[in-house]
Amino acid sequence: MTNRWPDRLPLPTIDGYGIRPGEAVLRTEMEAGPARQRRRYTQVPSRITVRWVLRREQFALFEAWYRWTAKEGGEWFEIDLKGGLGLLPQEARFTRQFEARIVAGILWEVRSELEIRERPTLSEGAMAILLEEDMQGLIGSIDALHTLIHTTLPGPHAW
Known part of the structure; x- marks a missing residue:
């Protein structure tokens, strides 16, 4: 992997951060008795909700990096993300367009969702x-x- 989250940009904030594992189990309801379940996949992508607070020049860099390096969010890149094992590098890509708004008059709040290939456990x-x-x-x-x-x-x- 050649793309990396820029060192000049901060990592996502804790506020708004969340992990949502993908569905790995297929459940089938039965006419009678308990439902049956089976594992469908061994590697399941997870979704991470992220939020950044950026200064004006950081937001300008983020927009350019998102457009040119992340290819409007479609390319995989490496970024350090928190999980149960701490802050570790993970392969991620955007699952939806980011949303940005001005907060406190001088800062930009950027929110989006990342998909990671496999959560480190x-x-x-x-x-x-x-x-x-x-x-x-x-x-x-x-x-x-x-x-x-x-x-x-x-x-x-x-x-």
Whole structure:
């Protein structure tokens, strides 16, 4: 992927941010008894509602990037988006035209919706570990290991 969200533009704000996973399950109502359900897809795109607050010059850059690089929103691009695993790069494209309005007289509020190919989630193995182990203790151990390696131990040149 060659297109990337411009570093000169801010990431979406938390206000108005939302994730809506696509439907992966097909449900069939039965004449009698419980409905049947089956998984239709293993990779399901999700929709992300986004909002940016941009200064005038940022909005000008956004409009040009949207038109020329994102091809009016139809091209995939990489952008850092929040999810359960934190802020991670994801492949996205616009699903509808953005809406923009002036707020506070000097700022532009831009709203739209992005489609991401696949939401980053824990692996099945990582999920199993977190379900079995004390999560806070595990996180504390990881933080302690990080501190040991990056702060306490001497660098490789010291050996």
